[in-house]
Amino acid sequence: MAMQPLQLTPLLSTTTGFLVLFIGKRLNLEIPFLRRFSIPEPVSGGLLVAVLLSLVHLIGGPEVGFNLDSRDFLLVYFFTTVGMNARFSDLRQGGPALFILLGITIGFMTIQNLIGVGMATLMGLKPATGLLVGTISLIGGHGTTIAWAPTFVERFQMENAMEIGIAAATFGLVLASASGGPIAQFLIRRFGVPCPRLSPADAEAELEQRESVGSTIDMTGFLSALLAINLCIISGKVLNVAIASAGLKLPLFVPCLLVGILLSNLLPARQSQRVVFHWPRQSPALDLIGELSLGIFLAMSLMSLQLWTLVGLALPLLVILLVQFFFALVINLLLVFPLMGRTYDAAVICAGFGGISLGSTPTAMANMTAVTQQYGPSTRAFLIVPLVSAFFLDLVNALLIPAFVGRL
Numbered sequence: 001m002a003m004q005p006l007q008l009t010p011l012l013s014t015t016t017g018f019l020v021l022f023i024g025k026r027l028n029l030e031i032p033f034l035r036r037f038s039i040p041e042p043v044s045g046g047l048l049v050a051v052l053l054s055l056v057h058l059i060g061g062p063e064v065g066f067n068l069d070s071r072d073f074l075l076v077y078f079f080t081t082v083g084m085n086a087r088f089s090d091l092r093q094g095g096p097a098l099f100i101l102l103g104i105t106i107g108f109m110t111i112q113n114l115i116g117v118g119m120a121t122l123m124g125l126k127p128a129t130g131l132l133v134g135t136i137s138l139i140g141g142h143g144t145t146i147a148w149a150p151t152f153v154e155r156f157q158m159e160n161a162m163e164i165g166i167a168a169a170t171f172g173l174v175l176a177s178a179s180g181g182p183i184a185q186f187l188i189r190r191f192g193v194p195c196p197r198l199s200p201a202d203a204e205a206e207l208e209q210r211e212s213v214g215s216t217i218d219m220t221g222f223l224s225a226l227l228a229i230n231l232c233i234i235s236g237k238v239l240n241v242a243i244a245s246a247g248l249k250l251p252l253f254v255p256c257l258l259v260g261i262l263l264s265n266l267l268p269a270r271q272s273q274r275v276v277f278h279w280p281r282q283s284p285a286l287d288l289i290g291e292l293s294l295g296i297f298l299a300m301s302l303m304s305l306q307l308w309t310l311v312g313l314a315l316p317l318l319v320i321l322l323v324q325f326f327f328a329l330v331i332n333l334l335l336v337f338p339l340m341g342r343t344y345d346a347a348v349i350c351a352g353f354g355g356i357s358l359g360s361t362p363t364a365m366a367n368m369t370a371v372t373q374q375y376g377p378s379t380r381a382f383l384i385v386p387l388v389s390a391f392f393l394d395l396v397n398a399l400l401i402p403a404f405v406g407r408l
Protein backbone atom coordinates (compact mmCIF):
# COMPACT_ATOMS: atom_id res chain seq x y z
CA MET A 1 0.00 0.00 0.00
CA ALA A 2 1.43 3.32 -1.09
CA MET A 3 2.16 5.85 1.62
CA GLN A 4 0.66 9.32 1.70
CA PRO A 5 2.56 11.98 -0.28
CA LEU A 6 4.96 14.12 1.73
CA GLN A 7 4.70 17.79 0.75
CA LEU A 8 7.53 20.00 1.93
CA THR A 9 6.95 23.63 2.88
CA PRO A 10 8.63 26.47 0.93
CA LEU A 11 11.24 26.85 3.70
CA LEU A 12 12.09 23.15 3.76
CA SER A 13 12.15 22.99 -0.05
CA THR A 14 14.56 25.90 -0.30
CA THR A 15 16.75 24.53 2.49
CA THR A 16 16.87 21.19 0.69
CA GLY A 17 18.05 23.05 -2.40
CA PHE A 18 20.95 24.48 -0.36
CA LEU A 19 21.87 20.99 0.86
CA VAL A 20 21.65 19.55 -2.66
CA LEU A 21 24.06 22.21 -3.91
CA PHE A 22 26.57 21.22 -1.20
CA ILE A 23 26.07 17.55 -2.09
CA GLY A 24 26.87 18.38 -5.72
CA LYS A 25 30.04 20.21 -4.69
CA ARG A 26 31.14 17.19 -2.65
CA LEU A 27 30.36 14.76 -5.46
CA ASN A 28 32.38 16.80 -7.95
CA LEU A 29 35.31 16.84 -5.53
CA GLU A 30 35.22 13.08 -4.97
CA ILE A 31 34.33 11.75 -8.44
CA PRO A 32 36.89 12.52 -11.19
CA PHE A 33 34.37 11.63 -13.91
CA LEU A 34 32.18 14.58 -12.98
CA ARG A 35 35.11 17.00 -13.05
CA ARG A 36 36.53 15.53 -16.24
CA PHE A 37 33.29 16.15 -18.14
CA SER A 38 32.55 19.49 -16.44
CA ILE A 39 29.18 18.40 -15.02
CA PRO A 40 27.72 21.38 -13.09
CA GLU A 41 27.57 20.89 -9.33
CA PRO A 42 23.79 21.52 -9.09
CA VAL A 43 23.26 18.83 -11.75
CA SER A 44 25.38 16.27 -9.87
CA GLY A 45 23.57 16.80 -6.59
CA GLY A 46 20.12 17.35 -8.05
CA LEU A 47 20.09 14.20 -10.19
CA LEU A 48 21.40 12.07 -7.31
CA VAL A 49 18.60 13.26 -5.02
CA ALA A 50 16.01 12.81 -7.81
CA VAL A 51 17.16 9.21 -8.39
CA LEU A 52 17.09 8.42 -4.66
CA LEU A 53 13.59 9.89 -4.21
CA SER A 54 12.38 7.95 -7.26
CA LEU A 55 13.72 4.70 -5.79
CA VAL A 56 11.97 5.46 -2.50
CA HIS A 57 8.72 6.00 -4.40
CA LEU A 58 9.09 2.81 -6.48
CA ILE A 59 9.60 0.60 -3.40
CA GLY A 60 6.41 1.92 -1.83
CA GLY A 61 7.76 4.89 0.09
CA PRO A 62 6.15 8.33 0.17
CA GLU A 63 6.18 10.62 -2.84
CA VAL A 64 8.09 13.73 -1.82
CA GLY A 65 6.75 16.97 -3.24
CA PHE A 66 8.54 20.32 -3.18
CA ASN A 67 7.13 23.83 -3.12
CA LEU A 68 9.03 25.54 -5.93
CA ASP A 69 7.77 29.11 -5.57
CA SER A 70 11.15 30.25 -4.27
CA ARG A 71 12.89 28.46 -7.15
CA ASP A 72 10.90 30.40 -9.72
CA PHE A 73 11.70 33.65 -7.92
CA LEU A 74 15.41 32.76 -7.96
CA LEU A 75 15.20 32.43 -11.74
CA VAL A 76 13.84 35.99 -11.95
CA TYR A 77 16.60 37.16 -9.60
CA PHE A 78 19.29 35.54 -11.75
CA PHE A 79 18.14 37.06 -15.03
CA THR A 80 17.69 40.45 -13.44
CA THR A 81 21.36 40.39 -12.41
CA VAL A 82 22.28 39.37 -15.97
CA GLY A 83 20.43 42.42 -17.30
CA MET A 84 21.94 44.75 -14.72
CA ASN A 85 25.43 43.57 -15.64
CA ALA A 86 24.84 44.11 -19.38
CA ARG A 87 26.12 47.19 -21.14
CA PHE A 88 25.11 48.61 -24.50
CA SER A 89 28.82 48.85 -25.21
CA ASP A 90 29.00 45.06 -24.79
CA LEU A 91 27.01 44.67 -28.00
CA ARG A 92 29.90 46.28 -29.85
CA GLN A 93 32.39 44.11 -27.99
CA GLY A 94 30.42 41.01 -28.93
CA GLY A 95 31.03 41.97 -32.53
CA PRO A 96 29.96 39.81 -35.47
CA ALA A 97 30.08 36.66 -33.32
CA LEU A 98 27.03 37.83 -31.37
CA PHE A 99 24.91 38.19 -34.50
CA ILE A 100 26.31 35.01 -36.08
CA LEU A 101 25.31 32.98 -33.00
CA LEU A 102 21.92 34.67 -32.95
CA GLY A 103 21.36 33.81 -36.62
CA ILE A 104 22.42 30.18 -36.08
CA THR A 105 20.12 29.87 -33.08
CA ILE A 106 17.07 31.37 -34.82
CA GLY A 107 17.58 29.02 -37.76
CA PHE A 108 18.05 26.13 -35.35
CA MET A 109 14.81 26.97 -33.54
CA THR A 110 12.83 27.00 -36.78
CA ILE A 111 14.23 23.63 -37.88
CA GLN A 112 13.74 22.21 -34.38
CA ASN A 113 10.00 22.86 -34.66
CA LEU A 114 9.92 21.46 -38.20
CA ILE A 115 11.67 18.28 -37.02
CA GLY A 116 9.21 17.87 -34.17
CA VAL A 117 6.16 18.35 -36.38
CA GLY A 118 7.60 16.17 -39.17
CA MET A 119 8.63 13.30 -36.90
CA ALA A 120 5.26 13.32 -35.13
CA THR A 121 3.43 13.20 -38.47
CA LEU A 122 5.60 10.30 -39.71
CA MET A 123 4.83 8.28 -36.58
CA GLY A 124 1.09 8.87 -36.75
CA LEU A 125 0.87 11.41 -33.95
CA LYS A 126 -0.81 14.79 -34.05
CA PRO A 127 1.54 17.43 -35.51
CA ALA A 128 0.84 19.51 -32.42
CA THR A 129 2.51 16.79 -30.34
CA GLY A 130 5.70 17.34 -32.30
CA LEU A 131 5.46 21.09 -31.81
CA LEU A 132 5.33 20.50 -28.06
CA VAL A 133 8.63 18.61 -28.42
CA GLY A 134 10.16 21.60 -30.18
CA THR A 135 11.03 25.07 -28.97
CA ILE A 136 8.10 25.17 -26.53
CA SER A 137 9.64 22.59 -24.20
CA LEU A 138 13.27 22.39 -25.35
CA ILE A 139 14.10 26.09 -25.75
CA GLY A 140 11.36 27.51 -23.56
CA GLY A 141 11.64 24.93 -20.79
CA HIS A 142 9.04 24.12 -18.16
CA GLY A 143 7.78 27.70 -17.84
CA THR A 144 6.92 28.09 -21.52
CA THR A 145 5.42 24.59 -21.55
CA ILE A 146 3.12 25.39 -18.65
CA ALA A 147 2.11 28.67 -20.31
CA TRP A 148 1.23 27.06 -23.68
CA ALA A 149 -0.24 23.70 -22.59
CA PRO A 150 -3.79 25.06 -22.04
CA THR A 151 -3.78 26.43 -25.62
CA PHE A 152 -2.99 22.94 -26.97
CA VAL A 153 -5.72 21.39 -24.83
CA GLU A 154 -8.29 23.89 -26.12
CA ARG A 155 -7.18 24.18 -29.74
CA PHE A 156 -6.02 20.62 -30.52
CA GLN A 157 -7.98 18.63 -27.90
CA MET A 158 -4.74 17.27 -26.43
CA GLU A 159 -5.72 16.44 -22.86
CA ASN A 160 -2.20 15.20 -22.09
CA ALA A 161 -0.45 18.28 -23.52
CA MET A 162 0.94 19.28 -20.13
CA GLU A 163 2.38 15.81 -19.44
CA ILE A 164 3.97 15.57 -22.91
CA GLY A 165 5.51 19.03 -22.67
CA ILE A 166 6.79 18.57 -19.12
CA ALA A 167 8.29 15.17 -20.01
CA ALA A 168 10.04 16.64 -23.06
CA ALA A 169 11.31 19.64 -21.08
CA THR A 170 12.58 17.32 -18.35
CA PHE A 171 14.42 15.02 -20.75
CA GLY A 172 15.82 18.04 -22.56
CA LEU A 173 17.04 19.54 -19.30
CA VAL A 174 18.83 16.32 -18.33
CA LEU A 175 20.40 15.90 -21.80
CA ALA A 176 21.46 19.55 -21.92
CA SER A 177 22.97 19.45 -18.43
CA ALA A 178 24.84 16.21 -19.05
CA SER A 179 26.13 17.00 -22.57
CA GLY A 180 27.29 20.63 -22.47
CA GLY A 181 30.49 20.03 -20.50
CA PRO A 182 31.54 16.89 -22.44
CA ILE A 183 31.02 18.73 -25.76
CA ALA A 184 33.39 21.51 -24.70
CA GLN A 185 35.92 19.04 -23.37
CA PHE A 186 35.82 17.00 -26.59
CA LEU A 187 36.42 20.11 -28.70
CA ILE A 188 39.25 21.35 -26.47
CA ARG A 189 41.07 18.00 -26.61
CA ARG A 190 40.22 17.07 -30.20
CA PHE A 191 41.51 20.33 -31.66
CA GLY A 192 44.20 21.05 -29.06
CA VAL A 193 42.59 24.34 -28.10
CA PRO A 194 44.86 26.35 -25.77
CA CYS A 195 43.15 27.18 -22.48
CA PRO A 196 43.81 30.15 -20.18
CA ARG A 197 44.54 27.89 -17.22
CA LEU A 198 47.40 26.24 -19.08
CA SER A 199 49.48 29.28 -18.16
CA PRO A 200 50.53 29.27 -14.46
CA ALA A 201 50.95 33.06 -14.54
CA ASP A 202 47.39 33.55 -15.83
CA ALA A 203 46.00 31.14 -13.24
CA GLU A 204 47.79 33.01 -10.42
CA ALA A 205 46.59 36.38 -11.72
CA GLU A 206 43.02 35.10 -11.97
CA LEU A 207 43.17 33.82 -8.39
CA GLU A 208 44.52 37.15 -7.13
CA GLN A 209 41.79 38.99 -9.04
CA ARG A 210 39.08 36.80 -7.51
CA GLU A 211 40.47 37.34 -4.03
CA SER A 212 40.68 41.09 -4.49
CA VAL A 213 37.19 41.26 -5.98
CA GLY A 214 35.71 39.11 -3.25
CA SER A 215 37.15 41.36 -0.56
CA THR A 216 35.29 44.40 -1.94
CA ILE A 217 31.85 43.01 -1.06
CA ASP A 218 30.53 44.76 2.03
CA MET A 219 27.11 45.14 3.62
CA THR A 220 26.34 48.43 1.85
CA GLY A 221 27.28 47.05 -1.56
CA PHE A 222 25.32 43.85 -0.99
CA LEU A 223 22.24 45.72 0.28
CA SER A 224 22.45 48.17 -2.64
CA ALA A 225 22.49 45.23 -5.07
CA LEU A 226 19.45 43.63 -3.41
CA LEU A 227 17.50 46.90 -3.46
CA ALA A 228 18.35 47.57 -7.12
CA ILE A 229 17.37 44.01 -8.11
CA ASN A 230 14.02 44.32 -6.33
CA LEU A 231 13.34 47.66 -7.99
CA CYS A 232 14.00 46.09 -11.39
CA ILE A 233 11.71 43.15 -10.61
CA ILE A 234 8.88 45.44 -9.48
CA SER A 235 9.23 47.50 -12.66
CA GLY A 236 9.50 44.28 -14.70
CA LYS A 237 6.21 43.02 -13.30
CA VAL A 238 4.49 46.25 -14.30
CA LEU A 239 5.97 45.99 -17.78
CA ASN A 240 4.92 42.34 -18.04
CA VAL A 241 1.30 43.27 -17.33
CA ALA A 242 1.43 45.83 -20.14
CA ILE A 243 2.98 43.30 -22.53
CA ALA A 244 0.35 40.68 -21.62
CA SER A 245 -2.44 43.17 -22.27
CA ALA A 246 -1.03 43.57 -25.79
CA GLY A 247 -1.46 39.81 -26.34
CA LEU A 248 2.21 38.77 -26.06
CA LYS A 249 3.09 36.01 -23.58
CA LEU A 250 6.53 36.34 -22.02
CA PRO A 251 8.05 34.75 -18.90
CA LEU A 252 8.44 37.27 -16.08
CA PHE A 253 12.23 37.15 -16.23
CA VAL A 254 12.28 38.64 -19.76
CA PRO A 255 10.84 42.09 -18.85
CA CYS A 256 12.89 42.05 -15.62
CA LEU A 257 16.00 41.41 -17.71
CA LEU A 258 15.03 44.26 -20.05
CA VAL A 259 14.39 46.68 -17.19
CA GLY A 260 17.75 45.75 -15.65
CA ILE A 261 19.52 46.54 -18.92
CA LEU A 262 17.72 49.84 -19.40
CA LEU A 263 18.16 51.16 -15.86
CA SER A 264 21.82 50.16 -15.61
CA ASN A 265 22.61 51.85 -18.92
CA LEU A 266 20.41 54.94 -18.67
CA LEU A 267 20.98 56.00 -15.06
CA PRO A 268 23.86 58.47 -14.67
CA ALA A 269 27.17 56.90 -13.72
CA ARG A 270 28.30 59.81 -11.55
CA GLN A 271 27.66 59.20 -7.87
CA SER A 272 27.76 61.69 -5.03
CA GLN A 273 29.61 60.81 -1.86
CA ARG A 274 26.64 62.16 0.12
CA VAL A 275 24.32 59.50 -1.36
CA VAL A 276 24.26 56.24 0.61
CA PHE A 277 22.63 54.11 -2.09
CA HIS A 278 24.58 53.69 -5.34
CA TRP A 279 23.23 51.82 -8.34
CA PRO A 280 25.39 48.67 -8.72
CA ARG A 281 27.23 48.41 -12.05
CA GLN A 282 28.87 45.05 -12.72
CA SER A 283 29.59 44.83 -9.01
CA PRO A 284 30.93 41.79 -7.14
CA ALA A 285 27.72 41.72 -5.08
CA LEU A 286 25.63 41.36 -8.24
CA ASP A 287 27.88 38.54 -9.45
CA LEU A 288 27.58 36.73 -6.13
CA ILE A 289 23.79 37.03 -6.00
CA GLY A 290 23.49 35.88 -9.61
CA GLU A 291 25.74 32.87 -9.07
CA LEU A 292 23.87 31.81 -5.93
CA SER A 293 20.48 32.24 -7.59
CA LEU A 294 21.50 30.16 -10.60
CA GLY A 295 23.02 27.35 -8.54
CA ILE A 296 20.07 26.99 -6.17
CA PHE A 297 17.56 27.28 -9.04
CA LEU A 298 19.16 24.37 -10.90
CA ALA A 299 19.55 22.29 -7.76
CA MET A 300 15.85 22.69 -6.89
CA SER A 301 14.76 22.05 -10.50
CA LEU A 302 16.62 18.75 -10.74
CA MET A 303 15.97 17.44 -7.23
CA SER A 304 12.21 17.83 -7.83
CA LEU A 305 12.16 15.73 -11.02
CA GLN A 306 9.66 12.88 -10.71
CA LEU A 307 11.65 10.42 -12.79
CA TRP A 308 9.11 7.61 -12.36
CA THR A 309 6.59 9.56 -14.42
CA LEU A 310 8.92 9.24 -17.42
CA VAL A 311 9.06 5.43 -17.34
CA GLY A 312 5.86 5.11 -19.34
CA LEU A 313 6.83 7.70 -21.91
CA ALA A 314 5.73 6.58 -25.34
CA LEU A 315 8.42 5.29 -27.71
CA PRO A 316 7.58 7.83 -30.46
CA LEU A 317 8.18 10.68 -28.03
CA LEU A 318 11.56 9.23 -27.10
CA VAL A 319 12.47 8.92 -30.77
CA ILE A 320 11.61 12.57 -31.41
CA LEU A 321 13.70 13.67 -28.43
CA LEU A 322 16.70 11.63 -29.55
CA VAL A 323 16.48 13.06 -33.08
CA GLN A 324 16.34 16.57 -31.58
CA PHE A 325 19.40 15.78 -29.46
CA PHE A 326 21.49 14.54 -32.39
CA PHE A 327 20.42 17.51 -34.52
CA ALA A 328 21.51 19.91 -31.78
CA LEU A 329 24.81 18.03 -31.44
CA VAL A 330 25.51 18.24 -35.19
CA ILE A 331 24.74 21.97 -35.31
CA ASN A 332 27.00 22.55 -32.31
CA LEU A 333 29.97 20.66 -33.70
CA LEU A 334 29.70 21.55 -37.38
CA LEU A 335 28.39 25.12 -37.28
CA VAL A 336 28.73 26.81 -33.89
CA PHE A 337 32.34 25.82 -33.13
CA PRO A 338 33.79 26.64 -36.59
CA LEU A 339 31.85 29.90 -37.01
CA MET A 340 32.81 31.05 -33.51
CA GLY A 341 36.48 30.71 -34.46
CA ARG A 342 37.60 27.26 -33.18
CA THR A 343 39.05 28.94 -30.06
CA TYR A 344 38.68 28.25 -26.35
CA ASP A 345 35.90 30.86 -26.24
CA ALA A 346 34.18 28.95 -29.06
CA ALA A 347 34.36 25.70 -27.06
CA VAL A 348 32.78 27.39 -24.02
CA ILE A 349 30.10 28.90 -26.26
CA CYS A 350 29.37 25.37 -27.54
CA ALA A 351 28.82 24.23 -23.94
CA GLY A 352 26.35 27.09 -23.58
CA PHE A 353 24.64 26.31 -26.88
CA GLY A 354 24.22 22.72 -25.70
CA GLY A 355 22.29 24.13 -22.76
CA ILE A 356 20.00 26.52 -24.62
CA SER A 357 19.29 24.13 -27.53
CA LEU A 358 17.75 21.44 -25.34
CA GLY A 359 17.37 22.89 -21.87
CA SER A 360 17.29 26.50 -20.81
CA THR A 361 19.46 29.56 -20.36
CA PRO A 362 20.28 28.71 -16.71
CA THR A 363 21.49 25.31 -17.92
CA ALA A 364 23.67 27.04 -20.51
CA MET A 365 25.18 29.31 -17.86
CA ALA A 366 25.80 26.37 -15.53
CA ASN A 367 27.46 24.38 -18.34
CA MET A 368 29.78 27.27 -19.17
CA THR A 369 30.55 27.91 -15.51
CA ALA A 370 31.55 24.26 -15.04
CA VAL A 371 33.86 24.41 -18.08
CA THR A 372 35.52 27.68 -17.06
CA GLN A 373 36.06 26.43 -13.51
CA GLN A 374 38.15 23.61 -14.97
CA TYR A 375 39.88 25.26 -17.93
CA GLY A 376 39.90 28.99 -17.22
CA PRO A 377 37.81 32.14 -17.75
CA SER A 378 36.02 33.08 -20.96
CA THR A 379 34.72 36.64 -20.86
CA ARG A 380 33.61 36.54 -24.49
CA ALA A 381 31.41 33.45 -23.98
CA PHE A 382 29.73 34.91 -20.90
CA LEU A 383 29.08 38.09 -22.86
CA ILE A 384 27.66 36.54 -26.02
CA VAL A 385 25.59 33.58 -24.79
CA PRO A 386 23.48 35.47 -22.18
CA LEU A 387 22.74 38.25 -24.67
CA VAL A 388 21.58 35.72 -27.26
CA SER A 389 19.77 33.25 -25.03
CA ALA A 390 18.34 35.38 -22.25
CA PHE A 391 17.51 38.50 -24.20
CA PHE A 392 16.67 37.50 -27.77
CA LEU A 393 15.51 33.88 -27.72
CA ASP A 394 12.40 34.28 -25.59
CA LEU A 395 11.30 37.16 -27.80
CA VAL A 396 11.93 35.04 -30.92
CA ASN A 397 10.14 32.05 -29.37
CA ALA A 398 7.17 34.23 -28.43
CA LEU A 399 6.76 35.06 -32.13
CA LEU A 400 7.72 31.66 -33.53
CA ILE A 401 5.34 29.53 -31.47
CA PRO A 402 2.13 31.39 -32.49
CA ALA A 403 3.28 31.26 -36.12
CA PHE A 404 3.53 27.45 -35.99
CA VAL A 405 0.34 27.04 -33.95
CA GLY A 406 -1.58 29.09 -36.50
CA ARG A 407 -0.46 26.81 -39.36
CA LEU A 408 -1.32 23.47 -37.72
